[in-house]
Amino acid sequence: MNISLTIIFMFLILALYLGINARKGKDMNMQQFAVGGRGFGTLFVFLLVAGEVYTTFTFLGGSGWAYSKGAAVYYVPAYICLAYVLSYWFVPKIWKYAKEHGVISQPDYFASKYNSRAMGIIVAVLGSIALVPYIVIQIKGLGIIVSEASYGAISPVVASFIGAISVTTYVIISGIHGSAWTAVIKDIMILAVVVFLGIYIPIHYFGGIQPMFESVQSVKPEMLTLSNQGLSISWFISTVFLNAVGFYLLPNSFSVVLSANGEKALRKNAITLPLYTLLLLFVFFIGFTAIVQIPGLQGAEGDLSLLRVAIETFDPWVIGIVGAAGLLTALVPASVMLMSASVGLTKSFYNAIVPKATEKQQLIASKLFVIGLSSAAFIFTITGGEALAILNIMSYSLISQLAPALFFSFSKDSLINKYGAITGIVAGVLIVLYATIFNVKIATFFPNVPHVINDISTGAIALLINTVVTLVVSIFTKNTDINKNQMSDIKANYYF
Numbered sequence: 001m002n003i004s005l006t007i008i009f010m011f012l013i014l015a016l017y018l019g020i021n022a023r024k025g026k027d028m029n030m031q032q033f034a035v036g037g038r039g040f041g042t043l044f045v046f047l048l049v050a051g052e053v054y055t056t057f058t059f060l061g062g063s064g065w066a067y068s069k070g071a072a073v074y075y076v077p078a079y080i081c082l083a084y085v086l087s088y089w090f091v092p093k094i095w096k097y098a099k100e101h102g103v104i105s106q107p108d109y110f111a112s113k114y115n116s117r118a119m120g121i122i123v124a125v126l127g128s129i130a131l132v133p134y135i136v137i138q139i140k141g142l143g144i145i146v147s148e149a150s151y152g153a154i155s156p157v158v159a160s161f162i163g164a165i166s167v168t169t170y171v172i173i174s175g176i177h178g179s180a181w182t183a184v185i186k187d188i189m190i191l192a193v194v195v196f197l198g199i200y201i202p203i204h205y206f207g208g209i210q211p212m213f214e215s216v217q218s219v220k221p222e223m224l225t226l227s228n229q230g231l232s233i234s235w236f237i238s239t240v241f242l243n244a245v246g247f248y249l250l251p252n253s254f255s256v257v258l259s260a261n262g263e264k265a266l267r268k269n270a271i272t273l274p275l276y277t278l279l280l281l282f283v284f285f286i287g288f289t290a291i292v293q294i295p296g297l298q299g300a301e302g303d304l305s306l307l308r309v310a311i312e313t314f315d316p317w318v319i320g321i322v323g324a325a326g327l328l329t330a331l332v333p334a335s336v337m338l339m340s341a342s343v344g345l346t347k348s349f350y351n352a353i354v355p356k357a358t359e360k361q362q363l364i365a366s367k368l369f370v371i372g373l374s375s376a377a378f379i380f381t382i383t384g385g386e387a388l389a390i391l392n393i394m395s396y397s398l399i400s401q402l403a404p405a406l407f408f409s410f411s412k413d414s415l416i417n418k419y420g421a422i423t424g425i426v427a428g429v430l431i432v433l434y435a436t437i438f439n440v441k442i443a444t445f446f447p448n449v450p451h452v453i454n455d456i457s458t459g460a461i462a463l464l465i466n467t468v469v470t471l472v473v474s475i476f477t478k479n480t481d482i483n484k485n486q487m488s489d490i491k492a493n494y495y496f
Contacts (some may be wrong), residue, residue: 002150002151002153002316003316003317003320004149004150004151004153004316004317004319004320004323005146005149005150005153005154005320006320007317007320007321007323007324008146008149008150008320008323008324008327010324011185011189011324011327011328012162012163012166012324012327014185015166015170015182015185015186015327015328015331016166016169016170018178018181018182018184018185019169019170019171019173019174019178019179019181019182019331019335020169020170020173020174020178021174021181022170022174022177022178022180022181022182023173023174023175023177023178026174026177028174028175028363029359029363030104030343030346030347030359030362030363030366031104032175032177033175033176033339033343033363033366034104034105034175034176034255034258034259034339034340034343034366035104035176035255035258035259036175036176036177036180036259038099038258038259038260038261039259039261040180040256040259040260040261040265041260041261041265042264042265042268042269044180044183044259045256045259045260045265045266045269046268046269046272046273046276047180047183047184047186047187048176048179048180048183048256048259048332048336049253049256049269049273054186054187054190054194054279054329055137055138055141055329055330055333056137056138056140056141056142056144056145056326056329056330056333057137057141058076058280058283058329059141059145059190059194059283059306059325059326059329060141060144060145060303060304060306060307060326061137061141061303062076062280062283062284062287063283063284063286063287063290063303063305063306064287064300064302064303064304064305064306065287065302066283066284066285066286066287066288066291066305067287067288067290067291067294067297067302067305068297068299068302069223069231070220070222070223070224070225070288071223071224071225071226072226072227072231072235072236073284073287074236074284075236075239075240075243076280077277077278077280077281078236078240079239079240079241079242079243079244079247080243080244080247080274080277080280081274081277082240082241082244083243083244083245083247083248084269084270084273084274084277085270085274086244086245087247087248087266087269087270088267088270088271090248090406090407090410091248091257091266091270092263092266092267093410094109094248094254094257094258095257095258095260095262095263095266096263097109097112097113098257098258103258104258104343104347105124105251105254105255105258105340105343105344105346105347105348106123106124106127106249106251106254106255106340106344107119107120107121107123107124107127107344107345107347107348108120108344108347108348109254110123110402110405110406110409110421111123111348113409114405114409114417114418114421115418116418116422117348117352118418118422119405119418119421119422120347120348120352121348121349121352122422122425122426123344123348123402123425124341124344124345124347124348124349125345125349126398126399126401126402126425126429127250127251127340127341127344127399128251128341128344128345128373129398130250130251130395130396130398130399131250131251131252131337131340131341131373131395131399132373132376132377132380133380133394133395134250134252134333134337134395135334135337135338135373135374135377136377136380136381138329138330138331138333138334138337139160139163139164139330139334139377139378139381140156140160140381141303141326141329141330142159142160142163142326142327142330142331143155143156143157143158143159143160143163143381144156144303144304144307145159145307145323145326145327145330146159146162146163146323146326146327147159148304148307148308148311148323149307149311149319149320149322149323149326150323151311151316151319157382160378160381160382161378163327163330163331163334164374164375164377164378164381166331167330167331167334167335167338167374168338168370168371168374170182170335171335171338171339171370172367172370172371175339176255176259176336176339178335179332179335179336179339182328182331182332182335183332185328186325186328186329186331186332189321189324189325189328190325190328190329191279192325193321193322193325194279194282194283194325195279195282197282197286197306197310197322198279198281198282198283198284198285198286199282199285200313201285201286201289201309201310201313202285202288202289204313205289205292205293206289206292209285212285212288212289212292213288215292216288216291216292219291219292220291223288223291228451229451229454229455230451230455231455232451232452232455233452234451234452234453234455234456235455235456235457238455238456238457238460239457239459239460241460242396242397242400242457242459242460242463243396243400245400245403245463246396246397246399246400246403246459247396249399249400249402249403249406250337250395250396250399251337251340251341251344251399252333252336252337252339252340252341254340255336255339255340255343256336283306286305286306286309286310287302287305287306289309290305290306290308290309293309293312294308294309294312307319307322307323307326310322334377338370338373338374339366339370341369341373342366342367342369342370342373343366345365345366345369346362346365346366346369347362350362350365350369394432394436396459397432397436397457397458397459397462398429398432398433398459400428400459400463401424401425401428401429401432401459401462401463401466402425403463403466404416404421404424404425404463404466404467404470405421405424405425405470408421408470415471415474416470416471416474417474417477417478417480419473419474419477419480420469420470420471420472420473420474420475420477421470421474423469423470423473424466424467424469424470424471424473425466425470427462427465427466427469428462428463428465428466428469429462431458431461431462431465431466432458432459432462435458435462436458440458441454441458442454442456442461
């Protein structure tokens with residue numbers, strides 16, 4: 001075992017220890033497992049939300065897109081910062097309602113808001129479907145990182161398998177507590193590694209960041225501007241909007257919100273996290289450096305750019321630390337994703353089948369769902385060949401279809417009902433799946449449509465149609481959805 005692989009496994013063991021030890025002193029019921037007893041303060045919420053930003057997608061996919069797509073990669077910090085800004089207003093509303101009504105999962109929230117068990121089941125299934133590609137990103141990225149950083153001493157498949165087993169183990173034992181404590185060391189590591197690499201590598205090869213961009217300009221000037229078609233301005237704007245809306249709709253982000261100990265902690269994070277997100281630029285600098293230093297990577301190979309340029313630059317012990325940081329960027333987000341999706345399936349799907357399930361039975365069901373989701377993600381990891389960023393965008397396109405139902409739920413006037421919300425979600429999801437599976441764009445139906453329209457994100461188009469369908473169906477079914485107060489009045493008039 002070489003020094004690089006030794007360092008990586010040392011950090012894997014440390015992560016496992018922290019994750020498992022986090023259960024100590026906790027009576028692991030559903031609320032502790034899912035939302036940490038709603039006891040996480042500003043720091044832990046910050047680390048967990050940041051964990052959803054600094055993932056293997058950021059570590060590999062971010063640098064990979066800078067390498068292969070150039071300026072289009074700036075959609076990542078743009079949508080994340082916008083999501084944080086929006087969260088200042090609507091996330092505390094979610095937390096307050098959840099606290100008052102004992103909600104501990106995303107499906108619980110929607111089922112309670114719309115008084116519909118079917119709504120909860122749909123949200124749980126959709127959340128799981130949307131998260132599987134994202135979990136795949138983490139496990140696949142972990143395999144790439146460990147394999148590359150170990151100089152091929154361990155294969156990506158074996159590394160992914162070990163990672164999947166590790167994260168599944170401490171999620172089953174400690175729930176979200178394990179994720180929170182592992183996030184502490186993960187954020188320290190990723191902060192140090194990303195800043196160091198992002199500053200040192202451009203200076204080492206070009207003498208600074210500006211000379212680095214000048215070198216890219218001379219070699220591939222098209223990488224520094226958005227394309228006229230494809231990844232164009234309209235694609236950029238629509239994708240930033242779609243992902244910003246969908247960020248807190250991912251079940252893992254939603255669960256972190258519910259784990260906070262108050263609205264104040266959430267607002268503090270909304271203020272500080274945009275600044276933390278700017279550190280993504282250092283990841284992009286590495287990808288741009290690789291354009292000049294590591295030419296020739298094709299397609300999904302672009303995801304290797306950060307590790308390839310690092311291996312060319314540093315000694316094996318440094319690569320071990322880089323690999324360890326990358327390992328942690330997979331374990332923390334994947335653990336929260338597995339936990340949140342499993343709890344969502346338990347609180348809606350399982351409880352619908354076994355309505356009288358005890359707390360202990362629900363906890364066991366959640367852990368079985370963790371194993372099932374982890375296994376499914378691993379299978380997709382070894383059979384799928386998509387680039388990490390494409391998987392990321394598909395996840396957001398699916399989960400963002402919950403946006404109309406979420407934002408209308410804040411209205412006191414009940415502008416939409418469960419029939420409209422469910423129909424809109426189903427319509428939006430079907431459009432996303434159809435367009436993704438068959439590679440359909442607007443130009444497929446209207447060949448002469450301008451590129452500025454054809455390049456709009458399919459998920460954004462589906463979201464627009466979803467909103468229209470939601471409103472129309474709600475209008476036509478408004479007399480069907482009689483609330484409890486109206487029913488009570490009817491009974492009172494009948495009997496008296």
